[in-house]
Amino acid sequence: MNSLLTVRLAYGQLLTYCGWFAGAATFAMMTIVVANVVARYAFNSSVPGAMELTEGALPLIIFLSLALTQFHGGHIRVSMLTDRLPRTLSQALLVLALLAGAVLFGWAAWAGWLSAEKSLAIGEMKRGSIRYPVWPIKFAVSFGMALLTVQFLIDALCVAVGMPLQDADPEEVE
Numbered sequence: 001m002n003s004l005l006t007v008r009l010a011y012g013q014l015l016t017y018c019g020w021f022a023g024a025a026t027f028a029m030m031t032i033v034v035a036n037v038v039a040r041y042a043f044n045s046s047v048p049g050a051m052e053l054t055e056g057a058l059p060l061i062i063f064l065s066l067a068l069t070q071f072h073g074g075h076i077r078v079s080m081l082t083d084r085l086p087r088t089l090s091q092a093l094l095v096l097a098l099l100a101g102a103v104l105f106g107w108a109a110w111a112g113w114l115s116a117e118k119s120l121a122i123g124e125m126k127r128g129s130i131r132y133p134v135w136p137i138k139f140a141v142s143f144g145m146a147l148l149t150v151q152f153l154i155d156a157l158c159v160a161v162g163m164p165l166q167d168a169d170p171e172e173v174e
Helices: 002-043 050-063 066-071 087-122 135-160
Strands: none
Touching: 002 050, 002 066, 002 135, 050 135, 066 135, 087 135
């Protein structure tokens, strides 16, 4: 169980780096939006590409932080039924739900990867006031879903061996 905790915490470090990247993208996006608003009101012109850049940053912000949210137990969980069940059955249902999440996001990551490869092959570009390639965003989305898939699998294994997920949080484990 200690080695599983070590793996979970090490993986959490990778997710934290992705979260920092998503946070930096959020800050950059906010800076562009503020600059665009100021430019519109003060100079009656906009920042070229502001809309396209913020539109491209949103998937990065969302998908690179999904797995970190799962790591910290931040996703919404409805436990009205499982709270009334015996512990072993509740645990088994949680493992099943985590595995279902892994299958769903694993499939989505695979489909996203294929879409990103196609986008790269055809040189897909976002057109607007500026042009930029779409494939890096598609690869990042697929990467984020793959990270979430792995986190679901780690969490399912932790629950299956009886390790409570909230006890595996690095701030709570000493």
